Amino acid sequence: MTPDELVKKYSDMAYCLALRLTGNAAEAEDLAEEALIKAVRGLAGFRGDSDAGVWVYRIVMNCWKNQLRSPRLAFWRRLRGFCSSDGEEDTVDPPDPAPGPGARLEAAARSEAFEKAMNSLEPQDRAILVLRELDGRSYSDIAEILSVPEGTVRSRLSRAREKMRGLLRGLLEEK
């Protein structure tokens, strides 16, 4: 696999994973960039024992854990939180809603409800959910990416979905 192929194939999901871990578009970009640069630099040493996606996403997880431990980054994160106007997480724009004012409002409300429900989960649970739903990863792949037992993935995913379902029911009904 060449660096171009690696970036083309895995950067979208690496960014998506980073976005769900950090809850912030700017930090996600930094995290995904750092992880992908490490992956490209380490490509020659990648033996191919495991799936390349699992390897890349593991690097994202490890970089995220290192960032959490970094006091310098924790300081800047707090400062950014202080400077942001409403203290809410800076996430990506919702996807383009359907045409028509009614449909647009409905799509925007739905998107907002999903964002709120997703943000109510723990960062690692968000990661599990997107790895499963958006990348179709098996439980064993996710377990390897997160360095947790497969049973933990199963139970955490089940709980995360249950929590999201409950929240969405409430949020979409009150709209």
Place this chain on the structure above:
Amino acid sequence: MTHEEIKENLSAYFDGQLGPVETVEISAHVSACPGCRAALDELSRLSAGVKENFPAAAPAAMKERVLAGAGAKKPLFRTSTALAAALAVIILALMAGLVAKRVMPGMFAQLQGMISAASSTLGASGGNK
């Protein structure tokens, strides 16, 4: 499996991540249990909603930076972080000024006098050149 155990395993069943024995057992239960069928429908709607609302697309500029930067060093701070820091410093300075004016009016007036004197001195010396 009891009904509760089946409910706990519905998510893994939905994902097709159970063994053949558990899958057959849950399939048989679901076909006879309206509650579990409804829960499976909800899981399906949730799955579709996550796919629809959280598309995975990295910024194109980031991909280019990765390929270009694999051999170069990363900047210490992003522009947005630096701007946030600058804004915070300005806000803190203004707040400190306001606090000083309210709490220590004497010292504030003295400082104001010093700044005025310094600026007029600088203005005068600039004008002599």
